[in-house]
Amino acid sequence: MQQLGIPSKLAPVLFAQALSRLFLVYSAYAVILAELLLLVIAVHEQNWTFVAAGVAIGMPGFVLWRVMFTPMSPLTVALYIGTLGTSLAFATWVVFTNTDQVDSTMFLPLTLVGFALVTASGAATRTGDRLAWAAVGYVVANIATFAGAVVAGGTYAFDIRLLIGYVIVCIAIIATPRLLEANTKFQVTFDRSAEEIATDAERSVQARAVAAELHDTVLANLAVISATKPGMLQDPLREALQSQLAVLESNTPVTWSATQVPGNTAEDHPDVISEVISKAEASGLSVNLSGDPGVLNLLSGDHVEALVGALSQCLTNVKRHSGQNAVEVVILNAGENITITVIDGGSGFEVDAIPEDRMGLKLSVRDRIEQCGGTVRIWSSEGQGTAVMLQLPVERGDTDA
Known part of the structure; x- marks a missing residue:
């Protein structure tokens, strides 16, 4: 310090x-x-x-x-x-x-x-x-x-x-x-104050990251359970919940399997996107993927992890709120940035009227991307559908690869 x-x-x-x-x-x-x-x-x-x-x-x-x-x-x-x-x-x-x-x-x-x-x-x-x-x-x-x-x-x-x-x-x-x-x-006294401020900031970042992971995993699956018919849970959902609850009991951060990017190689990044889309399609969405998923290899593991988590939440929001089952996902290399744009033709909403307590958009999407130096742009209006563009910078050392 x-x-x-x-x-x-x-x-x-x-x-x-x-x-x-x-x-x-x-x-x-x-x-x-x-x-x-x-x-x-x-x-x-x-x-x-x-x-x-x-x-x-x-x-x-x-x-x-x-x-x-x-x-x-x-x-x-x-x-x-x-x-x-x-x-x-x-x-x-x-x-x-x-x-x-x-x-x-x-x-x-x-x-x-x-x-x-x-x-x-x-x-x-x-x-x-x-x-x-x-x-x-x-x-x-x-x-x-x-x-x-x-x-x-x-x-x-x-x-x-x-x-x-x-x-x-x-x-x-x-x-x-x-x-x-x-x-x-x-x-x-000044040094102690600076150390306390740095510690509080680190704790705040960790708390927000844990909250985002909880929202994407346990809370998301609980929402699925609340919408299902009474009876036995499907094996994949039951196994996912058991795994996540075991992690919570061990007092370690919740980590979703699809976002365990840091352990993967660069060649695995497009496969992680495919896993996210497959999960969305299993929930009933029809996802049309276009562009070049291979450009994700230009991002670091942490950036891909943030991008994948934000994309997963965007697809979940389409399923829950748009009233449509079809969605477009476009992945592009925009020079110094990699962009993923999620487009649906659903009911839309007023962007300025989004409540501050909407954890999905705030924690799982915007905070994740902005903490990695990226930006999130949202275009939507009532009855006109929604487009969400996730943008993350390419590391300079990787642009020559």
Whole structure:
């Protein structure tokens, strides 16, 4: 059965990887944005010292962008944080020594680099390690800006924006495992629901198939009994009823002998049609068969079984409801489909007025054909007779035979 979401065994690994990649992407983008801002300032101030500061900050971000999709060791993370922290101290010194427009370390490019140091925690794989590296990054960011400001004679100011970013990162690190646990519970529920739906659908199909077989066998023969004169039953009918009742007592699906197609070879398919017609003629119908029964060899055993069962019910309906004892059965190869058309000149009926509880037409004919990918078309009107066309697709592998 296909699951509705991520398999529960893989979910922890996949979510951990996704969180790590997300933090590292934030870190790389924050560094790149800080570098771009410093380069813009360099052009505006015509002071190329800012270019050196931008390059010093941008290089660790570029290296991170190249290695973020490969496992990073603690040593690699430490080197990245140390290098970026040193670049932040240098950039802070450059800012304070080359412009008078910056009053304190509350300067956006510096804050972005500090946030990049905090989100470098994404290189870790466990919750505790992520929290530890985030704390290290936050401390290094404050030490770097403080050192750069002191050396340059600038003003160090506590950056509330960096603190908020650090808190948000910590909340994400702590909350993700809990969200994952909740998602895993929902996943199990979804999978169970999908399994129950699939099981119910399978049971429904089996129930409809059994109902159709019961209608075609036991119920059909009971209807024959109700229409016969009192007395001993004929041997064929009695033997058929005994066989069907024995199957019911054994709790196995009822199977009509004429539809046991899967065990037959392709060459037996036309013979099965002949058996159905012979049984109909034994009940008093006059069946005129035309076309080519041999085209049934193009169908699979399951499709022939469905077609034979539906044809048998159509002939039974003609006998019971048409008021005629003559019927035409035409078997044709219609390209990608095989069609069997049953035509009688009887009393007919209004197709749209067929009750939903008519099991013969619904279960034994329409459902059987449609479950095999075919179609059923009915033309009838009062006093004008009835034509029923059963159509099933030919399997592509068989069309070349």
